[in-house]
Amino acid sequence: MVGALAPSEATGSLPLLWLVPSLPLAGAAVNLFVGRRLGKAAGWLATALVAASFAVAVVVVLDLLAIGTEERLYVQHLFDWITVGAFEVGADLRLDALSSTMILVVTGVGSLIHLYSIGYMAHDARSARFFAYLNLFVFFMLVLVLGANYLVLYLGWEGVGLCSYLLIGFWYEKTENANAAKKAFVTTRIGDTAMMVGLAFIVWKFGTLDFEAVFGSAGAQLTEAAATGIALLLLGGAIGKSAQIPLQVWLPDAMAGPTPVSALIHAATMVTAGVYLVVRSAPLFELSDIALPIVLVIGLVTMLVAGTAALGQTDIKRVLAYSTVSQLGYMFLAAGMRAYAAAMFMLVAHAFYKALMFLGSGSVIHGMHDEQDMRRMGGLLRRMPVTGWTFIVGAIALAGVPPLAGFFAKDQLLEIANHTGRPVVWILGTIGALLSALYIGRLVFLTFFGSARTEQAEHAHESPSVMTVPLVILAIGAIGAGFVLNSTAEGRIAHYLEPVVGEVPHGDGLPVWVLGTIGSTVAIVGLVLAWLVYASGKVDRAAFEERLEPLPRTLRNGWYWDDAYAKLLVVPGKAAARVTAFVVDAKWVDGLVNGVGRGVGGLAQVGRLLQTGFVRSYALVFLVGAVALLAWIGVRL
Amino acid sequence: MNRLLTLTTFLPVAGVVVVLVGGRALRDDVARAVALVTTIATFLVSLVVFGKFDPAVPGYQLVEQAEWVPAIGLGYIVGVDGVSIWLVLLTTFLFPIAVLASWPVEKDVRLYMIAMLALETAVVGSFLALDLLLFFLFFEAILVPMYFLIGGWGSARRVYAAIKFFLYTMAGSAFLFLATLFLWSRSSGLDGGATFDLRALTELAGGLPVTTARWLFLAFLVAFAVKVPLFPLHTWLPDAHTEAPTAGSVLLAGVLLKVGTYGIIRFNLTLFPEASRYFADLVSILAVIGILYGAVAALIQTDIKRLVAYSSVSHLGFVVLGIFAFTAQGVTGGVLQMVNHGLATGALFLLVGMMYERTHTRELARMGGLASVMPWLLGTYLFAVFASVGLPGLNSFVGEFLVIAGTFAVNQWYGALAALAVILAAIYLLWSYQRVAYGPVRDEHRGLGDLNLRESVVLAPVLALLLVFGVYPKLLTDAIEPAVARVIERVQPAGQTTDVGEVAVQQVEIGLVPDGGQQE
């Protein structure tokens, strides 16, 4: 548990914090309304604004660092958002160690991806619209991480979902892109709704959604059951956003979007929001006995399922997508072990190398004229050297070869698993590391090594420098992040985050150097195995995969989760809707209404038979009636 | 004496008179212009009313009182409070937009405009009347112009829809009328003799036997539940919405349904607080069923207007659910949702109408790819769709969240189940949007024009409000809350949870050790 921080006064440049999200928002507005008239300038404007946002973020964070750790918190109240009775939610921004880390990643990686997009989207007629959405995304992502209460976080949370929807479906003329966009939004919405109920739960228990107020009194306010309820509902949201099992199905399909989108939203930033949420809400999760173990198990299972599924993919972007899911599983795993700082470190490192690889794959696709199938590539390293080498850097980082970023992150994680007495987690985590080395090795060797397998691969060309420069910068990040942020349990980032997320757990187990050796050996073994199968020429790849059927097909279909959902949820759901609308509503509920109408009509049908048209019979009835009336009056008298 | 409210109510009638006096001599364009000018003038007057309205004062304001038929105690009493002021503004705001959206109507323009103007007077009158019989007169008067709008200018099955709408609502109102007369008959013992004055009857109703009050509550509820519409009394709505002309659907969804929910707050809760508590569970369950049922039924609709109509059933369920939570957040959220639904669904119907004018179809299967042809129209539509989906930052979210949070604290099941509709809303709205906007363009739709100037003028104010009320809902809640607090005070006895925010704050201050388990 972490005690509440005392918010510090506004000093130095801190009051400029509101500029960080506002700049991209302004860019989005301009590009949305007059972007088409700007032409090429639209992309540069968008990039400049995100870069400016990054600059402001750096300045602000530097001023934050000047404050002592115990007061390293700045809350900026912009305006009252919702005020009803005693329930108040302000549009508040909160800068602390955790959110400052996130905004640097979002704006930093974000501006590189914007820069890259200028080249990538150069030939698209609607590129102004693209940059508007991309800017809008950055705005919402910053709101998400800067929100000082759950509702502002939720605003950003849904906002990034919206942008994800818009960008996945950016080329909406193709039905499958539109489908992928809708699937992404709806699947994450399932989690989001759980989260919204979680927020209602928090309101019920605390009467407020403000982080400080909630965390400050959480211990006193919550029973274990209530804490579990809240934590699991929030976890629902995190699972959806971070594509963890069982809501992971949307992310591979989300690759239908333009590749910079995959890099920014579906690798570096948005999908890590779930990790951020868990880390942010750690004080609530820790009050529950089962919430964190569940996080751990979900992370573990997701890591293995997605890691194996990545092995079966043929589409270069889908490999990376499953890899992202798997890596996010690692982060959940870390959070589940209370190693929040390790999770955040992994998040930052992953942002670098995965964004790098997505952009690299985009460069490949660009050079291959929109070909994404790895089986139709090969030998691209010679034709696209910058892309190829930077990609390899990313791959080595991901695989966990020292001394790149991925190694430190993964190593720290496995070390914690080992030192806190979780041997199963440690072993499975190591297997996961082997898997990631395998699938990324397979990708690299299939794409960049060997000989060109198609005409397109022969004539592939390197991308323009506006696209390769960001690759180089990110590659430097992927190499350096580990050093700079430092690896060990007492490392810099852990120290920085400590006031917010608490200490990294310690314990005893195998010596650190043994663990490190095992980790790096596993990574290298994985890469070598991949080389043997896919690049050495000693193994007939096709025959090898043939012999393993039906495993490769199962993996290619992501363990058939989609089909299972289609059969178990979509089909019955549609049937239920059909019954509700066309049987229950049309036949029963409305049938009753129309039945009443028909009943009255039927009575009238009978009644009108009395109207014979014979005047004399009317007269007779009249007479009888008059006599009867008189007789009745006479009897009464 | 101040006559502002009367002016707001009856200014449209002046437009009716002008059109009538003009007769055949009036060209169609002039008739349209007269209607537009009148409705805009009414909106301006209502803005003046808003200016004079003091949100901090909880009771009725700007009250005008005059005798009408003293022999039976019928008075002309009108006034506003924090709930009705927004509904009046919503009404006067939507009418000029509806008139402007009706520009393409070519058939019997003068009659059409007369119906519109008469409708405005009836709706505004319903929101302002503080005399039960006067309210009833306005409430019934809504039916006539609406009947003609649907029956005269609707699409294929318009006559069926119009008659269904008319009879259904009339059947409900019969109970309202009986209950009103019953209250009136009991009021003869009062100082001033028999009366329909709501304020006097509020005093009186408090003294009624419990059982009587409950029966009267049900009678009022039936009338308003039809109008809302509350499951299972909703089936007139999809037909009416679907067959009505664009402006008719906009007004039906935008303001007419709100007369029902408004009536529940103004009459059911105010007159029969004990019965309201007694039936709270029943009504809440119906509301939750309606929320889910409407959403599920919307999933599979093939007619886009029908789909939006079912979504209205779902969204209005939120309003009712919030109201019957009896917490400040729930009821305020409910009222907020009334306004927001009016704007968001109004925008949806406007846009669907515009698409219909171009493609001449409402069948989802016969659209597709329109985003490539009319980017601005479909972009605007997407904006309205996301407002309806409940995206934070746009207006509907605030109301929805307040309702869910306000309800959850009282009953976790209602809150959680209602939240499911948020998922379903995303599914049916995005699915329909995809069918309309995405995919390849159909040949017959190539070359269709994008938004024109008139349509942009129609849409811009609505869309702006979708954003403004999402970012700064305080504009609304500041006025709503005191009025809501007054209602809750009547309904909920002391000691019950009425403010979700407050209860917990106290616990923190006192440093109470864990609750949680006790309340669950």
Place this chain on the structure above:
Amino acid sequence: MRTPIAYFVMLSGVLFALGTVGVLIRRNALLIFMSVELQLNAVNLSLIAFSRMHNELDGQILAFFSMVVAAAEVVVGLAIIVAIYRRRQSVNVDDARELRW
């Protein structure tokens, strides 16, 4: 000596019964019409008789009133019958039964 009231009432009753039977069994619209007149005059007779019995003029006034109304009604009724005759060459009421279900 005055004629006892009972005689008048009985005569009036007989006339009224004749009129009623005429209305019920006749098919010719004109004859039905005449029967109705008979009924009216039967009532007039009793009105006058009672008026004399009570030595008050109210009954006679009412009789005049009824005669005037009857005259007016005859005008309208005959006009309708003539119109019907012109149209269908018949005043048989059983033929004119279009106003049924």
